[in-house]
Amino acid sequence: MTPVIRSAVEALEEKFGAEGFDSAVKFVIEDMGSIMLDHDGPREGDEEADCTLYAAAEVFARILSGELDPTAAYMSAKLRIEGKIDIALRLGKRLQ
Numbered sequence: 001m002t003p004v005i006r007s008a009v010e011a012l013e014e015k016f017g018a019e020g021f022d023s024a025v026k027f028v029i030e031d032m033g034s035i036m037l038d039h040d041g042p043r044e045g046d047e048e049a050d051c052t053l054y055a056a057a058e059v060f061a062r063i064l065s066g067e068l069d070p071t072a073a074y075m076s077a078k079l080r081i082e083g084k085i086d087i088a089l090r091l092g093k094r095l096q
Helices: 003-019 057-065 070-075 085-095
Strands: 025-029 033-038 041-044 051-055 080-083
Touching: 003 025, 003 033, 003 041, 003 057, 003 085, 025 057, 025 085, 051 057, 051 085, 057 070, 070 085, 080 085
Parallel strands: 025 051
Antiparallel strands: 025 033, 033 041, 051 080
């Protein structure tokens, strides 16, 4: 696991803890790898997901730190979403 992926998994663990998230979400960090978040919590992985988010490492870092609103990142084309947008909206509220 790369340091970037490890750091993102740790940040997601702080936000979601043991409860995880009720849908399968994949975070694809450009040129780094991907993270899965579901009812088992966050982990490095590249599985099927209900919603997939794509962004550069610095964008995800800013979102996870609370510095960048996920909706603003999406509206400014820094974050791309594939799949069920309603899941992304629920996720965004939890990331703030």
